Amino acid sequence: MLRVEHISKSFGPTTALRDVNLHLRKGEVLGLLGDNGSGKSTLIKIICGFQKQDSGQMFLHGEPYEPKSVDDARAQGIDTVYQDLALVDELSVYHNMFLRRERVHVPVPLLNNALMRRETRKALDDIGINIPRLDVPVARLSGGQRQAIAVARTVSGEANILLLDEPLAAMGAKEGGMILEVIQRLKEEGEVSVMMILHNYAHVFATCDRVNLLQDGVIALDKQITETSVEELNEIVVEEYRRARQAAIAEDTAARAAAATASQ
Amino acid sequence: MAVASGSEVPAQSPPAGPASTSRALGGRALKLVRGFLTLREGSIIVVAIVTTVYFSANATNFATLSNFKTLLPYFAPLAILGAGEVFVMINGEIDLSIGAVYLLSPFVFYKLNQAGIPLVPAVVLSLFVSMAVGAINGFFIAVVGISSFVTTLGMLFTLDGLTLIISHTAPVPTPGTSALHVNSFAQVFGGGTYSELIWALVIVVVLQAVLTFTRWGVYTVAVGGNRLGAAEAGIRVRLVLIRNFVLCATCAGLVGILEAVRAVTATPDPSGSNEILFQGIASAVIGGTLLRGGSGTVVGALIGALFLGVLHDGLIIKGVSANYLDLYLGLAILIAMSVNVYVQRVRTGSGLG
């Protein structure tokens, strides 16, 4: 359904993505794993049209896919929950829910606040998140409630590819479970595909069909969830940690040796 | 015992009735007050009313129609300038060039009319010139990426200089006006007694509606509140910024023409226009618009302008000497804003929900 080929992206001297290849099948939930700073969010932002890759192509339904903007990607059925949530503190819950998708009256394009309020209530009820008042600015809500709004906004839209960047980071166990349930339900309906960044392996094994691990700017592992285990994923991370430590030690030794030579 | 308590109960219960109804009434009144204070402009409205009451009680001839008429030309232009500035300030930016646009636009109007363009089309074309200035501001800020403070400061000097050059530093008679009588053109464009007031009220109502009930307003708040988030949601941040600078400059250009028509001449005096700039910004800020962006109202700017007008006028009527006027005005603004902040804190703090 969505295919990403040889994507690379650098920010000045930092290379976030080197050569990323991945695909997302219809009705699938793909877990994207990787350390902090490994480029997961960057990859999501490229797919959703917020940033442009330095090189590489993307394909949607077999056709070349070159989103010109977030709007353009959304028009093609791709919508995102950003890691920073992209909420405006000063706006009400329902204005945030419909940010950039505002419902307006015809023919005079004034905001249809009543409709937006109603649909927001319905979308939040669907997920099972309780936010008592919809006309308060979201600054007054808790971290978990804010995240719930960001997730509900994307999930209740018309998109058929959802990109979720750590959608459960601020959620309590109960609310997190509700979001995962919603994703499960979407999956059973089989209409949407989800690409989700998660750090918690319990969540990964509870929802994902497949996992991809992003490491050193490439996808280092691509496995069905049934073919892997928490142990294997942990092993990779520990291995990575060991390698990094050894590299640091080697560097340190080299530096000391150099210092010793210099002082002689 | 039983008798004593029996006689005590009826003795206590009658006052309990009226007390509870008055408490309910008090509760309702409190709720009303609370609802009023939750309005962003609530606190400045209180401050403005107190100021007005003070001058009405302490300055003879303050609460009269003729005094209201002298007050009008002071506050109506500020209300329009403040209304435009509010949009830019909600974006988290500032436009320092409104005074310079105000200064330039009557001379553009004069030149166009001299070139043979009839009055009303010349006004419209001058407003287009103001819009172009706003678009240039917006371009440097949103596309080139220079801060709005620096950009509009540069624009301020550029336009002041341009005005001095094209006017040869000499005042000109405003086209379509005469000192002897006010014709229908002048009636509409600032010369009529209530002309500026009507312009101000219409503009404030329309722009407040734009801010509250349209996408433009939502995007303006979004860009000021969370610029990155707004961009991530797909809002075209640059467009929103440019649009608001265009709006702000257009308001300034209009006020320039209205004032020139009212005064019958246009005077190339940059120090006067700088004062207008600061008062326009002061109206917006006093009206509750935050310098850091994300929050503000057009109606607030109107009330802020009214407050400045009342203060200025009240001090003059009380016979404050001209030399002391700015001093008192400045101190009064500081005191009023402190009260404003205090009322706001009470309103958002635990005391008044």
Ligand SMILES: Nc1ncnc2c1ncn2[C@@H]1O[C@H](COP(=O)(O)OP(=O)(O)OP(=O)(O)O)[C@@H](O)[C@H]1O
């Ligand atoms: N706008 C930017 N400008 C400069 N560098 C950036 C920018 N965005 C990301 N980077 C860099 O790119 C790298 C990848 O960042 P990214 O946000 O994609 O990581 P991530 O995998 O999402 O990490 P996390 O798990 O912490 O969210 C980091 O080194 C980061 O510093």
Ligand SMILES: [Mg+2]
């Ligand atoms: Mg990230």
